[in-house]
Amino acid sequence: MEKETPESRKQVRMQDVAAAAGVSLASVSRVLRTPGAASPDITARVQEAVKRLGYAPSPIASSMAGAQSPIVGVVVPTLANAIFSQSLQAMSSELETSGLQLMMGTHDYDPLREEQAIQAFLRWNPVALIVTGIHHSRDAMRLLLGANCPVYEMWDYTDRPLDNVIGFSMEGAGRAVAQHLIEKRRRNLVFVGHQLARDPRAQVRADAFMAVVAAQDEVTGRVMEVGERNAAAGMAIMQQILTEFPDVDGVAFSGDAVALGGLTAAQDMGRHVPGDISVIGFGDLDPTVASRPPLTTIRPPHEEMGRLIAQSILRRAKTPDSAPQKINLGFELIERGST
Amino acid sequence: MEKETPESRKQVRMQDVAAAAGVSLASVSRVLRTPGAASPDITARVQEAVKRLGYAPSPIASSMAGAQSPIVGVVVPTLANAIFSQSLQAMSSELETSGLQLMMGTHDYDPLREEQAIQAFLRWNPVALIVTGIHHSRDAMRLLLGANCPVYEMWDYTDRPLDNVIGFSMEGAGRAVAQHLIEKRRRNLVFVGHQLARDPRAQVRADAFMAVVAAQDEVTGRVMEVGERNAAAGMAIMQQILTEFPDVDGVAFSGDAVALGGLTAAQDMGRHVPGDISVIGFGDLDPTVASRPPLTTIRPPHEEMGRLIAQSILRRAKTPDSAPQKINLGFELIERGST
DNA sequence: GGAAACTGTGAAAGCGCTTTCACAGGCTAT
DNA sequence: ATAGCCTGTGAAAGCGCTTTCACAGTTTCC
Structure with missing residues (x-):
């Protein structure tokens, strides 16, 4: 009044x-x-x-006066790849009511840009900082170790994380894919990656894949690369594979988008899938169930990672002294028909 | 020293x-x-x-002392739908070097949560606020009108925006889809939407679709809904359609993910596409080129919207007095083979 | 040659909170 | 009954910047 x-x-x-x-x-x-x-x-x-x-x-005034800002920084390689946006979505809904804001940065697999994003985020004194993967530039590592907030490494799993880690074993995924193809009596295998030199996670999977292949007699394997992470690139590389190496009978892709293209191209070229050739993807993107045959793929715990990280952050906001977490969520190989 | x-x-x-x-x-x-x-x-x-x-x-201290924070707030319905993450990705890379941070919020098509996200963002005094679409709750409108930063409405286009608008006509898209099917001599059409009551953009497309149908003699149309935005839902609804209405010969989907499921299901049920039935999607998600037949769809200017908004924000940060923008980017109907 | 008009600079007052610190007032313990 | 303790409260000092304002030191103009 x-x-x-x-x-x-x-x-x-x-x-x-x-x-x-x-x-x-x-x-x-x-x-x-x-x-x-x-x-x-x-x-x-x-x-x-x-x-x-x-x-x-005012969150700004609180941040100024207090020790931290109600911000969670998240650094992902790209949002163009649906696997990351799914984790983000889960995180976002989980953080919804907490008063924390998601600050997002992308770096397109460029270590320098990743480092800059981390640095920019740290200036905001966030409650927590989430980065993708466990491979970072030396300077980025230094920044993360010096951060005065919990740091979460997401997607990969390692026993010796910087701080918290929530993910699954890329090596295990690479191995599982190779073993699956070998179990299916495939003998001439190809691992198709996208910019392996820039994406350390895919490189680890490729290496693990090749290690399994190398340990098997009478199984050959090679790694090939595509320039784009899309179906068109998958179609192109499959054409190239079947032309150059006609007896290839198993192809593993480092992403479902590319795999779906490869699957289609193989059939376009008259190959029967999985009779003549097996195709396996990675990511369990939604349309994998709609391809014919539906795509066998690795399902990472997308949403679960996002959700658990968000919950962990909220918990640590209340109990700042709790110990860092190491959570290996594992993955699932979903056999659908393309192998 | x-x-x-x-x-x-x-x-x-x-x-x-x-x-x-x-x-x-x-x-x-x-x-x-x-x-x-x-x-x-x-x-x-x-x-x-x-x-x-x-x-x-320190961005926090600057924000405290100055009038604005180096933050761009973005409110999207969800990141689970790739069409939004593509826009975000474009925005993110464009803003990369500007020193502006992207703050992201999702509301899952809930007007109340949208309003809360807007309110939360405005407390940060952002440089700009981006919201999705032109339909907002009364209170959200009030907040946006009272914001002391440029507001961008993204995705939809309207001649009378709140402030800036960058998008394309949903009505036009809905009409184009219907007209395309009619040109292809389809007579019994269905528009499949996902939660139309919650997604005003899809509702506008559905209405425009039905308006075109109604204006045509000898063409019937109905609207149906799916509960989930994924391929499995698309398969289920297509089965239902072909069972309940066997003479349907054209189905328009409000999203590509669902459409890809529908396309597959139709063929699984023995229908020839596009001989017996045409299928058209919306969104131009990547895997549309890999389906057989490849999916005809509407291609929204995903990246371009994100990029233009980011550029506009940067421009207005330098020239604060510039006039609001109204940009109708249009869309493209990409005919690929499923119609 | 002196007044008027600029320039570039530093001191200082905030911005809206959090947190420390001192202090009343009511306790408990002797 | 008195000394010593809590407990809850308010005054005040920042947090790291931006911006206003006043003031020298120059230049320009009559």
């Missing part, structure tokens, strides 16, 4: 709440961020004033 | 730079943010000190 400044200030400040409730600034702050620290009387008066004035604290 | 505090302070402050350069705080600030405002001598000294100390200003 008794408003002092009709329209002069657009933004309600904590000061206004304090005045309205007849208490000090400090008390308002206490009521808002340390439940139980103020007496019931003051708590009630402040809460009433907050509601009446529609007050919401 | 002559460092005063060996390890006492971890973060270099502007104060430190000022001291090192032998100038005042104000001068450092001027050199950094108003090129040309300081004398060449001071500018050189400050720049040298900045480089030597490895100083980078």
